[in-house]
Amino acid sequence: xxxxxxxxxxxxxxxxxxxxxxxxxxxxxxxxxxxxxxxxxxxxxxxxxxxxxxxxxxxxxxxxxxxxxxxxxxxxxxxxxxxxxxxxxxxxxxxxxxxxxxxxxxxxxxxxxxxxxxxxxxxxxxxxxxxxxxxxxxxxxxxxxxxxxxxxxxxxxxxxxxxxxxxxxxxxxxxxxxxxxxxxxxxxxxxxxxxxxxxxxxxxxxxxxxxxxxxxxxxxxxxxxxxxxxxxxxxxxxxxxxxxx
Numbered sequence: 721x722x723x724x725x726x727x728x729x730x731x732x733x734x735x736x737x738x739x740x741x742x743x744x745x746x747x748x749x750x751x752x753x754x755x756x757x758x759x760x761x762x763x764x765x766x767x768x769x770x771x772x773x774x775x776x777x778x779x780x781x782x783x784x785x786x787x788x789x790x791x792x793x794x795x796x797x798x799x800x801x802x803x804x805x806x807x808x809x810x811x812x813x814x815x816x817x818x819x820x821x822x823x824x825x826x827x828x829x830x831x832x833x834x835x836x837x838x839x840x841x842x843x844x845x846x847x848x849x850x851x852x853x854x855x856x857x858x859x860x861x862x863x864x865x866x867x868x869x870x871x872x873x874x875x876x877x878x879x880x881x882x883x884x885x886x887x888x889x890x891x892x893x894x895x896x897x898x899x900x901x902x903x904x905x906x907x908x909x910x911x912x913x914x915x916x917x918x919x920x921x922x923x924x925x926x927x928x929x930x931x932x933x934x935x936x937x938x939x940x941x942x943x944x945x946x947x948x949x950x951x952x953x954x955x956x957x958x959x960x961x962x963x964x965x
Contacts, residue, residue, distance in 0.1 A: 726963035728759040729780035731818065733788045734766035734810035749786045749832075752943040756956035757784075759963060764818075766810035773814075773821040782828035782934075782963045785815060785835025787941060791903055792816075792837050797846040805849065816842045826933030828962035830955070836937040837903055839926065845909030850902055851922060858920045860939075862900040872944040875899035878924045884915035885927035885936055889958035895951050897924065897940035904939060912937075934962030 730753065732743035743765040753761040764776055790808035794801045796816065801807065815835070819842040822829050831839040837847055852859040862871040874896040880887045887893065905923040908914060915936075916925035926937045936959070942952035 726757075726759045726781040726960075727762050727779065728753045728757060728782045728784050728963070729762045729764045729776060730784050730786055731764045731811060731815045732766050733786075733790060733808055735808075745786055748941075748943040749784060752946050752952075752956060753784060756943075756946045756953070757960045757963070759960070764814065766808070766814055768810065770810075770814040770817070773818045776818060777822055777825055777827055780827070782830070782959065783818070783822050784959075785819070785829070785831040785838055785937075786943075787833030787835065787900070790834065791849070792834070792841050792847065794847070794849065796841050799846070799849070802849045812838075819843075823928070823931060823933070823935060826931070828934035828959060829936070830934075830959045831937035832943065833901060833939060833941060836926070836939050837905070839935075839937045840905050840909045840912065843909035843912060843928075845905060845912065846907040847903050848906045851904040852902060856920060857922060858899075858918060860899045860904065860918070860922065861902050862898075871900060872898045872941060876918055878916040878918055878940075880916040880925070881914070884913060884925075885929075885934075886915040886925045886938075886955075889936075890951055890954040892951060892954075897938075897951070898944060899940060901939060934959065 730745045732745050735744050750761045790806045793807050815838050880893050912926045914923045915927050924939045928935045942955050946952035
């Protein structure tokens, strides 16, 4: 009998279609977990009453926190939402305590885009709500009204700290990544380490030295055509290794 595949939980967005709440995870993340990680994707719904985090963690071997159109509610880092900010309170209510519990347990965690920002907020950090408004910063947003291939095209370089977690698993120091975000880390959470930065100094990847389990967050989207990108393949391979240890 073949060994059981590891199970990766993906917290879903709570979105409304025809007035009905639905739970959504984009297919690129599911495919990356299935094929890039070699794991079974397990969607975690963002219900009105959040599921118990211990019940969730008892049923998965790791977590992948995805990107999303919504943003972490600024109230979690003592700020006020800017006009027009899309929020998802049901997702916040599950992901933030889930992250803290998973890290304490040593459950492997890979956090992408919104998940990257959730990780920083969950551990006590803050966010810039509009990075492009900060003098000297790049415009990290994707082009508007562009085809997907253009939105997810390589946009800027990052510099990876060689002895960081990302540096060790990738063997890279300078590499191009895509960029589809308007928010980003402001104050880094206590205990997190900046594994990579953009040319403007914006933090692009984090880890937590001394964490009991694998913990990596990236601001870009390695799930997009992951098999065509050396850095993306390295990230998912490292996550897989952590799951089966």
